Amino acid sequence: xxxxxxxxxxxxxxxxxxxxxxxxxxxxxxxxxxxxxxxxxxxxxxxxxxxxxxxxxxxxxxxxxxxxxxxxxxxxxxxxxxxxxxxxxxxxxxxxxxxxxxxxxxxxxxxxxxxxxxxxxxxxxxxxxxxxxxxxxxxxxxxxxxxxxxxxxxxxxxxxxxxxxxxxxxxxxxxxxxxxxxxxxxxxxxxxxxxxxxxxxxxxxxxxxxxxxxxxxxxxxxxxxxxxxxxxxxxxxxxxxxxxxxxxxxxxxxxxxxxxxxxxxxxxxx
Ligand SMILES: C[S@@+](CC[C@H](N)C(=O)[O-])C[C@H]1O[C@@H](n2cnc3c(N)ncnc32)[C@H](O)[C@@H]1O
Numbered sequence: 001x002x003x004x005x006x007x008x009x010x011x012x013x014x015x016x017x018x019x020x021x022x023x024x025x026x027x028x029x030x031x032x033x034x035x036x037x038x039x040x041x042x043x044x045x046x047x048x049x050x051x052x053x054x055x056x057x058x059x060x061x062x063x064x065x066x067x068x069x070x071x072x073x074x075x076x077x078x079x080x081x082x083x084x085x086x087x088x089x090x091x092x093x094x095x096x097x098x099x100x101x102x103x104x105x106x107x108x109x110x111x112x113x114x115x116x117x118x119x120x121x122x123x124x125x126x127x128x129x130x131x132x133x134x135x136x137x138x139x140x141x142x143x144x145x146x147x148x149x150x151x152x153x154x155x156x157x158x159x160x161x162x163x164x165x166x167x168x169x170x171x172x173x174x175x176x177x178x179x180x181x182x183x184x185x186x187x188x189x190x191x192x193x194x195x196x197x198x199x200x201x202x203x204x205x206x207x208x209x210x211x212x213x214x215x216x217x218x219x220x221x222x223x224x225x226x227x228x229x230x231x232x233x234x235x236x237x238x239x240x241x242x243x244x245x246x247x248x249x250x251x252x253x254x255x256x257x258x259x260x261x262x263x264x265x266x267x268x269x270x
Contacts, residue, residue, distance in 0.1 A: 025202070025203065028202055032201075033072065034096070037072055037074055043243055045074075047233060049132075049255070052255055054082070056157070056257045058157070060084040063084050066130070068130065068134055070091045070110065072099040072103075080105045084108075089111070090115050118147040118150075118151055128152075128157055128158075129151070136208075141209070145218060146221050155261070157226070160256040165254070167251065169189040171185040172184065173246070192207070225257070229254065229255040231247070232247050233247040
């Protein structure tokens with residue numbers, strides 16, 4: 001799977017990006033995304049992020065889990081296979097949801113929806129929520145954070161994997177004469193907003209925000225920050241996924257392990 005690191009444009013201030021246009025971009029990308037996830041090598045997820053995400057989720061046995069921005073459902077299926085009682089995947093992109101439904105296992109369900117407004121879900125009705133590389137795609141990640149907070153039971157976690165703010169800022173690898181990677185240039189870090197880049201050969205828009213914007217929004221919503229993980233790659237994994245070598249040098253991703261305070265909800269078992 002192509003790694004989300006090829007970006008060059010300076011983010012423009014302000015919004016001006018409507019949801020219909022963003023949805024359309026994902027609809028156009030979806031066929032390639034789905035075949036890449038299912039047939040390609042997913043080095044970032046398999047070699048680095050999945051294990052950390054699963055560790056942060058902890059024992060999911062019997063839990064009701066929300067997968068916010070589930071794509072074609074791979075991580076929902078993983079959580080269902082690990083014993084979650086029910087996993088609800090929500091995604092804006094109809095072809096992604098249709099593909100997820102095709103592989104549904106019986107304990108995972110998928111709906112088309114905007115994760116910035118989860119009004120169809122009841123307050124305090126989930127034991128765990130995850131967002132796997134989705135908040136960077138949202139014009140209003142704060143709305144998603146508030147909605148997830150609302151639907152979680154007290155004591156539950158929200159595990160958010162995202163692009164590292166140092167890499168969602170404009171800038172890319174600078175290369176030497178032989179094409180070797182020298183260093184990453186980061187610029188315009190404090191200019192938050194949409195940016196255009198290319199993913200799997202298709203144009204896509206996502207959103208850059210600073211680390212303090214993310215953390216202060218999580219805290220301001222009411223979450224506590226249990227752990228902050230800056231994933232890198234282990235040597236034994238590197239031999240299997242040599243394309244991850246630059247993950248030893250520059251952080252591309254970040255995982256926020258958040259908790260809604262309160263008495264731990266009793267997991268619903270079906
Ligand atoms: C980078 S993909 C990640 C998919 C999946 N979580 C994974 O890790 O394979 C981002 C997903 O977010 C979805 N998305 C973008 N904006 C959304 C929104 N407002 N509400 C729900 N899903 C959205 C896209 O359709 C896409 O499937």
